[in-house]
Amino acid sequence: MxxxxxxxxxxxxxxxxxxxxxxxxxxxxxxxxxxxxxxxxTREGRVVAVTEVSVPSLGHEEVPYWDALIERPQGGFAIVKRDLPTVVGESISFGSADETASYTIGVVGSGVMARGLVELFLTRGQNVVWVGRSLERLERAKDKVSDRLARIMDEDQLQVAIGRLAISDSYKDFEPCDLVIEAIVEDTAAKLELMRELEPVLRDETIIASNTSSLPLDVLTTALKKPGRFGGMHFFNPPTRMRLVEVVRAPETTDETDRFLYDLSVNLGKIPVRVANGPGFVVNRVLMPLLNEAVRALEDDAAPAEDIDEAVRLGLNHPMGPLALADLIGLDVVVSIMEDMHARLNDDAYAPRPLLQQLVEEGRLGRKTGSGFYEYTPPPAP
Known part of the structure; x- marks a missing residue:
């Protein structure tokens, strides 16, 4: 049938x-x-890796389930979510309703967000092709991903996950990818150049996504001959922990592309929200004035940084204070987003505060450089 x-x-x-x-x-x-x-x-397969996950549910503080990586007898792998205890080596039966779709995903970039995306995709059983300008830098980034995966996987699971990762300095190696997502610097010119270089080497059916946090998608699509294959997929840092994905539709994004990005977000264990292609989308449109006002409060000596963060965290029931959050995002990224939104909205609430600009000029970009509004010891390795 x-x-x-x-x-x-x-x-x-x-x-x-x-x-x-x-x-x-x-x-x-x-x-x-x-x-x-x-x-x-219904199919059968052998469990080659498994991760136990606990989630809250109505009436229960923790409800366990198991994400199992299944090796199919005919070749290939599947990710299966089970509510029964599962161990490596056992054979289990599963149907499509249990299975997480597996794709080959390309990632462009070697910074913090790109590393986080690669880690996320590998933990969810996806195949990853990771491309950057420098193989040496990618090797260092791969080592960081491996170190982080080693915290949640045993040696066998780690080898299976890393075995699904390929690194390269050539966009031509994206040929087998179902999706390519860019996570390069938040700069329109750089992203336009990337789009022009990417499209000629991709298959016609390969979808292209941008992880931009604020740039207009209708501008980025001007570099594409087939803009229908393009959409926004805005993950939040760190993508392995943050549950939200803003799925952004450009004016020419097809229904198929939009649905693929939405469904993939669900398969990755995220909660997708469809948002309009407007300045800052939704989250950053609300967040940036809050961060800016927190910096203004610090400039005005309203309170020390720690107390500003504590007041907002407890008073507004936020998990993290605004200044610590800005450090986590990266102060250079925050300034870039604010400048773009200020230009597009003509609203001074988005004009970066002088102290914020000063820290960026001094190279104090937050956690990734070891200092920002706070000092981080030891500073992260380059």
Missing amino acids: CGSGTEEAGMITNSCPSCGRIYSYPLMECTFCRVSLVEEE
Whole structure:
């Protein structure tokens, strides 16, 4: 039976016989291959890695479940979410409703956000092609990712995860990717140049996403011949911990691209929110004036930095104070976002405060450089 799907655990699941993609919503044909979808059958596989996760639920402080990486007998891997204890080496049966879709995702950039995205994608069972200008810098970044994964995985799990990662200094190695997401410097000219270089080497069906936190997508799409394949996928730092993804639709983004980015966010364990292609989207439009006003309070000697953060954290029930949050984001990133939004909105609430600009000029960019509004000891390795 083609295109009908199977109702299992409240989900409609079917697959593409050509590319193997799994769909958890009703479709007649694959949005990539245009091939009729077929009903999914229960399959078996061997558990090669597993992570136990505990989440709160109504009436219970912690409810455990297990994310298992399954090796299929016919080759390839699947991520399966289970509510039964699962151990490495056992064979289990699973259906599409249990399975997290697996893709090959390209990442551009070697900074803090790019590293966080690579770590996230690997922990969720995705294959990753990581491209940057310098292989030496990528090797150092890969080591940092490996060190972080080692904190949550045993040696066998770590080797499986790192085995799904390839690094390169050539965009041509993005050829097998289903999605390429850029996480380079927050600069319009740099992103436009990247788009012009990326598109010619990608397959027609490969989706391109930007992790920009504020830049207008309609400007970035001017560098693309096929702007329908492009959309915004704004993760928050650190992406392994922050649950929100702003899914941003450019004027020419197709329904298929928008749906893919939304569904992928869910597969990655995130909560996607569709937002308009406006200055700062939603979060930064609200956040930047708050950060700026916290800096003004510090300039005016309203209170020391620690007390400003403590007051906001406790008084507004925020998990982190605004000055500490600015340090975490990166003060250079904060200034860049504010300058862009100030120019586009003509609102002085977004004009970076002098102290903020001074810290950036001094190279005190926050956690990543070892100092910002606070001192961090020891400073992070380069």
